[in-house]
Amino acid sequence: MQLDDLYRQVIMDHYQHPRNQGQLADDAIAVDLRNPSCGDEIRLQLLVEDGVVKDVRFRGSGCSISMASASMMTDAIKGKSIPEALQLAQTFREMVKGEPADLDQLGELESLQGVSKFPARIKCATLAWQALERAAEASGADGEAKA
């Protein structure tokens, strides 16, 4: 087990200098999530217009992996349609679980591939993405038929 496989420089950079940190206006979709087993928490806000992520912000506290993953995710989904963002979430999940994944889609997020060798940390890496999936559902633009 090589620590450098997990803690890549780009992850540390996002941990130390998180992108898109802060808060949007109240009309944005907000999702609060916590990982009850470890205490990590995140508030993710999405501004969705015409099914596209116009803006995104997060706040939270947690380990380097969960916060870096959140930071990179916000960069990656800005300007994407909700179905595109959800597709990215699925690809990201496949990668951190060590399943075959289309890594070309992921850009910087590929730096979190090492998480797949640290099963205890998969929950950390996916917390923000779980928040994204909830927010997408709340946006009504996730492509699912609504009851």
Added chain:
Amino acid sequence: MNPLAIRDDFPIFQEKINGHPLVYLDNAATSQKPRQVLDVLRRYYESENSNVHRGVHTLGTRATEAYEGAREKIARFINAPSPYQIVFTRGTTESINMVAHGYARARLQAGDEIVLPPSEHHSNLIPWQQAARATGATLRYLPLQEDGTIRLEDVEAAVTDRTKIVAIAHVSNVLGTVNPVREIAEIAHRHGAVIVVDGAQSVPHMPTDVQELDCDFLAFSGHKMLGPTGIGVLYGKPSLLAEMEPTYFGGEMIDVVELHESTWKEAPWKFEGGTPIIAGAIGLGAAVDYLSRIGMEEIAKHDAHLADLAVRRLEEIDGVTVYGPGPGKPRAGLVTFNLDGVHPHDVATVLDAAGIAVRAGHHCAQPLMRILNVGATARASFYLYNTEDDVDAFVAALKQAKEFFGHAIG
């Protein structure tokens, strides 16, 4: 006692963790198991396995004798006057829930108070929240000092004639503080209250004498004291166990069953509905045999020495915060800490890469985390097989973690 010789009894230390020898410092979560316990479990299943308290065949008698024999061993281990005061449960959580449900709820009403510290493990907190919600009673929290200790004058002030229950851990699973249970029991009793003691972190690590403590109920878990998972104990005073209602109903626990009502066996069997945790109880009996042979006084001294050593070494590292009592102050065998700027998960991952197992998280004590103003902490906890070399390895790896993250994020 010789920890190196003791280690030879624990097969798990043959394991390599990420290429390193295992340094197991997560004993407050669960302990490792000696061959003496594993052998007894195997022997039970190979040559004694049968249901207990029923049937007349030979194996049934063997299993019943082994199961009830374990009860006697555990009674002696905590100096209970009688084995009938030992109820086998699944663990501390179930034991406390049984008291909250079967004893407390029927005796609580609006205006009554349950007194407890905010540092309790969730297992000695949520059952009381639920009991309070169901009955209209209120929770009254004891103040903690800066180092997590509890002052008796604060207990004197909080416990009144309205107090029906005092719930408290003998040893805090986060702070390592040793609460003055005997004195608190005396205060509770003066006001007619019942004291429920969470012994999950004390019974495995120090001599326990329920008669000297004068506690009314004591709950603890087998897996934290070399026994198997899934077995725990509720000790109670005979009159309280007699008054207490069972939580589970069904086979094994009944006396006479009519179509519309039934009566129960005496304690402890009325609390052990269904086929009990036979192998678990027998395994726990073997565990207390093992611990008694080493000596609980010795183990307490050893664990506290390693924790104190760890506190002293940690305080030499810039950027490390240690929670709970300072060096040289009474502290059980665990140390909770944080490294500035590095999340405890990241600390634990770096330590794990060096073969060192510590706990990271909120330790099932979220209200205490808020008092400490942290989201999570890391914890190293010691037991009879740990050595000063383990403390050295731990401190060295922590310094590496600091350097690693210092470079990475500095």
